[in-house]
Amino acid sequence: MKRSNVVVGIVALGVALVAAACGNAATVAPTADTGPLTVWLMNGSAPDAVISALNTEFQAAHPGVTVNVELQQWGGISDKTNTALSTQSPPDVLEMGNTLVSGFASAGGLADLTSKQSSLGGGTWLQSLKEAGTLDGKLYGVPYYAGDRVVVYNKDLFARAGISAPPANRDELIADGQKLMTANASVPGFSALYLPGKDWYAIFSWVFDSGGNIATKSGTKWAGTLEDSAAQSALSWVKDMRSKVGTAPGDGDETKDDSVFESGKAAMVIEAGWHYGVIAKDKPELKDKLGVFPIPGASAAAPVFLGGSNLGIAAKSKHQGLALDYIKLLAGSKYQTQLAVQGGVIPNSTTLLNLHASDPVLSVADAAAARSWFVPNSPNWASVESNNILQDMLAKIFTGRASVADATKAADQALADKLNQ
Amino acid sequence: MQHVTSAAPATPLTGPAGRRSRLFGRRRAATVPWHVPYLLLAPAALALGAAVVFPFVYLVAISFQQFRARELIQDLPTHWVGLTNYRYILAKPEFWSVLGRTLIFAGVNVALTIAVGMGIALLLQRLGTRMRLLLSISMVLAWATPTVTATQVWQWLFDRDFGVVNWVLTSLRLGNFTQHSWLSDPTSLLGLATLIVVWGALPFVSLVLYAGLSQVPEDLYEAARVDGANAWATFRRVSLPLLAPILLVLTLLSTIWDFRVFTQIFVLQKSGGISEDTNLIGIWAYHQSFGGTPNYGRGAATAFIGVVILLMITAVLVGRMVRIGDES
Numbered sequence: 008m009k010r011s012n013v014v015v016g017i018v019a020l021g022v023a024l025v026a027a028a029c030g031n032a033a034t035v036a037p038t039a040d041t042g043p044l045t046v047w048l049m050n051g052s053a054p055d056a057v058i059s060a061l062n063t064e065f066q067a068a069h070p071g072v073t074v075n076v077e078l079q080q081w082g083g084i085s086d087k088t089n090t091a092l093s094t095q096s097p098p099d100v101l102e103m104g105n106t107l108v109s110g111f112a113s114a115g116g117l118a119d120l121t122s123k124q125s126s127l128g129g130g131t132w133l134q135s136l137k138e139a140g141t142l143d144g145k146l147y148g149v150p151y152y153a154g155d156r157v158v159v160y161n162k163d164l165f166a167r168a169g170i171s172a173p174p175a176n177r178d179e180l181i182a183d184g185q186k187l188m189t190a191n192a193s194v195p196g197f198s199a200l201y202l203p204g205k206d207w208y209a210i211f212s213w214v215f216d217s218g219g220n221i222a223t224k225s226g227t228k229w230a231g232t233l234e235d236s237a238a239q240s241a242l243s244w245v246k247d248m249r250s251k252v253g254t255a256p257g258d259g260d261e262t263k264d265d266s267v268f269e270s271g272k273a274a275m276v277i278e279a280g281w282h283y284g285v286i287a288k289d290k291p292e293l294k295d296k297l298g299v300f301p302i303p304g305a306s307a308a309a310p311v312f313l314g315g316s317n318l319g320i321a322a323k324s325k326h327q328g329l330a331l332d333y334i335k336l337l338a339g340s341k342y343q344t345q346l347a348v349q350g351g352v353i354p355n356s357t358t359l360l361n362l363h364a365s366d367p368v369l370s371v372a373d374a375a376a377a378r379s380w381f382v383p384n385s386p387n388w389a390s391v392e393s394n395n396i397l398q399d400m401l402a403k404i405f406t407g408r409a410s411v412a413d414a415t416k417a418a419d420q421a422l423a424d425k426l427n428q
Numbered sequence: 429m430q431h432v433t434s435a436a437p438a439t440p441l442t443g444p445a446g447r448r449s450r451l452f453g454r455r456r457a458a459t460v461p462w463h464v465p466y467l468l469l470a471p472a473a474l475a476l477g478a479a480v481v482f483p484f485v486y487l488v489a490i491s492f493q494q495f496r497a498r499e500l501i502q503d504l505p506t507h508w509v510g511l512t513n514y515r516y517i518l519a520k521p522e523f524w525s526v527l528g529r530t531l532i533f534a535g536v537n538v539a540l541t542i543a544v545g546m547g548i549a550l551l552l553q554r555l556g557t558r559m560r561l562l563l564s565i566s567m568v569l570a571w572a573t574p575t576v577t578a579t580q581v582w583q584w585l586f587d588r589d590f591g592v593v594n595w596v597l598t599s600l601r602l603g604n605f606t607q608h609s610w611l612s613d614p615t616s617l618l619g620l621a622t623l624i625v626v627w628g629a630l631p632f633v634s635l636v637l638y639a640g641l642s643q644v645p646e647d648l649y650e651a652a653r654v655d656g657a658n659a660w661a662t663f664r665r666v667s668l669p670l671l672a673p674i675l676l677v678l679t680l681l682s683t684i685w686d687f688r689v690f691t692q693i694f695v696l697q698k699s700g701g702i703s704e705d706t707n708l709i710g711i712w713a714y715h716q717s718f719g720g721t722p723n724y725g726r727g728a729a730t731a732f733i734g735v736v737i738l739l740m741i742t743a744v745l746v747g748r749m750v751r752i753g754d755e756s
Contacts, residue, residue: 086718086722089500089722093497093503110497110721114500115498115502116501116502195606196607254607256609257609258612258700259588267589322501389719389721390721391720392720393715393720394715395697395703402700402701403702406612408702417704421704428721
C-alpha cells in the first residue's frame with residue numbers, strides 16, 4: 008500500500024517535470040511569442056486611462072498576447088528590482104527612476120538597446136534623460152518622461168503681506184519671506200517657505216546655482232565636491248534663509264509639504280509641478296489662490312533637478328521583441344502627448360515641449376527645466392541615496408549638530424567611499 | 429505497544445527516584461522501538477534545518493565570497509575571496525562606532541526591560557483580581573500590536589509639529605516644547621527607540637515573571653514575615669533567588685532581541701534624525717547587503733560578525749544557567 012503510494016507520487020512528479028519542460032520549450036520558440044508581457048510601471052506616473060488605451064492598441068497589434076501591468080511603489084524599489092532582474096521570469100518592461108538606471112545596467116540586468124535608438128525616435132530625446140539611460144556609451148534606458156520642481160505659493164497670503172509679484176531672485180525670496188513671517192506672526196508654527204532640511208532635490212538647486220556640484224570624476228575616481236567654497240557658501244546661505252523664513256524641521260523630509268501648505272501654515276513649498284493639482288483637489292478653496300514660480304537663484308531662476316523615468320527591458324526577459332514594441336508605443340509621440348496633457352509630465356522629446364504652452368503651471372515647470380542639474384552618473388549612485396549621505400549632511404547643518412565645513416567634509420568622504428566601491 | 433500504559437505507573441510517585449523510573453524506566457524503553465524518538469523529532473528537525481540551519485550555513489558561505497548584484501543577476505559564478513569581506517568591514521571606523529552603539533543600546537534596553545518588567549510583575553502580585561485582569565489585558569494588547577504599527581503610533585505621539593507629547597509638556601508648563609524635535613538628536617532618537625522597544629518587550633517579561641512569582645510557596649513569605657524581614661529583604665532573599673533561573677532566561681532572550689533591533693530604528697529614521705549617527709548593526713548590515721549597490725558578501729560578513737559577538741555574550745549567560753541547573 009505504502010510503496011504503491013510512493014510510486015504514484017514519483018510518477019506524478021515526473022509528469023509534472025516533463026510538462027514544465029514542455030512549457031519552457033514552447034515559450035522560447037521565436038515564431039509564436041504569445042507573451043504574457045509583464046510591465047512594471049511606477050505608481051502615479053501615468054494616468055490609468057492612458058495605459059489602458061495603450062494596452063488596447065498593443066493587443067490589437069499582437070493578437071493573443073496578454074499584458075500585465077503591475078504598479079510598483081517607490082519605497083524599496085531598488086532592492087525589489089535587483090531581485091526581480093535576477094529571476095528567470097523578470098518583468099519584461101520596467102520603468103526606472105532616472106537615477107537608478109546605471110546601477111541596474113552595470114549589474115547586467117538590462118538589455119542593450121543602443122541599436123534600437125534611432126527606431127525609437129532617439130534623435131529628439133531630452134538630453135538629460137538620454138544621458139541618465141546611458142552607461143559607457145550604451146543605451147539601456149529609453150527616456151520616458153521628466154519632471155522638475157517649482158515653488159507653489161498661496162497668492163492670498165502674498166497679497167495680504169503686501170507682496171505684488173513672486174520673488175525673482177534669492178534675495179527677494181528672503182525679503183518676501185520675512186514680510187510673510189511678520190504678517191502671519193500670530194499663526195503658530197507658520198513658515199513663509201516650508202523647506203524641510205532633508206529635501207536635497209530642492210536644496211541642491213542653490214548649490215548648482217552657485218556653480219557647485221555633488222561629485223566629479225577624474226580618470227576613474229570620483230571625488231566629492233561639497234567642501235568646495237561654492238557648495239559651502241550656498242549651503243550656508245540656505246541655512247540662513249531657512250532660519251529667517253520658516254520653521255520646517257531641519258531633519259524632516261518633504262512628505263508633509265502638501266499637508267502643511269493645505270493647513271495654511273505655509274505660504275510656499277517646493278514641489279513637483281503636479282502637486283499643484285493634488286493641493287487643488289485636497290483643498291478646493293485654495294484652487295484659485297494657487298500660483299507657481301521657478302526656484303529663485305542668485306540672479307534668475309536656479310537650475311532644477313530633472314527627475315523622471317526611463318524604460319528598460321530586462322536582460323533575462325523571454326519576450327524581448329514584444330517588450331521593445333511596447334516601449335515603442337509608450338515612448339512614442341502619440342502616448343507621450345497623452346501623458347503630457349493628461350498626466351502633466353514633461354514628455355521625452357524636444358518636439359513635444361510646446362504642449363503645455365497654455366497651461367499656467369506646467370509652462371512654468373517646462374521653462375524651468377531649461378536649466379537643470381543631475382546626480383553624478385555612477386552605477387554606485389543608488390548607494391549614496393540609500394545610505395542617506397546628502398540627507399544626513401543637510402540635517403547636521405540645519406539642526407546645528409555640525410558646522411557647514413565639518414558636515415561637507417564628512418559627506419565628501421562618504422561620497423568617495425560609496426562612489427568608488 | 430498496548431501493554432505499556434497499563435504496566436507503567438504501578439508504584440506511587442514519592443520522590444525523584446520514582447519520577448525518573450516513570451519517564452525513563454527500563455520496561456518502557458524496551459518496548460518502544462529505537463527509531464521512534466528519532467521519528468518524532470524528525471519533523472521539528474526538518475523544519476529547523478530548512479528555516480535556520482540551511483540559511484545560516486549559506487550566510488556563512490557567502491560571507492567568504494564576492495557576491496554582488498552582478499553575480500546574482502547574471503548568474504555568474506561567485507568567487508571565494510577568503511577574508512576580504514571581513515577585512516573590509518573591520519577596517520571601517522563606521523563599523524566600530526555602530527557596534528559600540530549597538531552594545532550600549534542593547535545593554536540599556538535589557539536592563540530597563542528586566543527592571544521594569546520585575547516591577548510590573550510585583551505589582552501584578554499585589555493587585556486585586558480586577559485590576560490585575562485589566563493590566564494583563566492591556567499588556568497582551570500592547571504585545572499583540574505589530575512593531576511597525578506601534579512605532580508609527582509612537583512616532584506620531586512624539587511628532588515635532590502635530591505630536592501630543594509636545595503639546596502636553598508645553599501645556600503643563602514644563603518648558604517650551606513647541607516644535608521640539610525628538611529625532612534630530614541621536615541620543616534622543618535612540619532614547620525614543622528604547623522606549624518603544626522596552627514597551628514592546630514588557631508584556632512578555634512581566635507576565636513570565638509574574639507566573640514565576642506565583643510559584644513561590646506562600647509559607648516562605650510567611651516565614652520571612654515571622655523573622656521580621658521588610659519588603660526589600662523579602663524580595664532579595666526569597667523572591668529573587670527563586671526567580672534567578674527565569675531572570676537568566678529572560679535576560680538571555682532580551683539580549684538576543686535587543687541586539688538585533690531593526691524595525692523601530694528603521695521607521696524612526698524615515699521620519700527624521702541623522703541615519704549615520706543612529707544606525708545599529710542590523711540596519712548597517714542591511715545597508716551593506718541591499719542598500720543601493722548591493723554587496724551580499726559584505727552584508728553576510730557583517731551579519732556573521734554580529735552572530736559571533738552575540739554568541740560570546742550569550743555563552744556567558746548560558747554558562748550561568750547550566751551552573752544553576754546543576755546546583756538544583
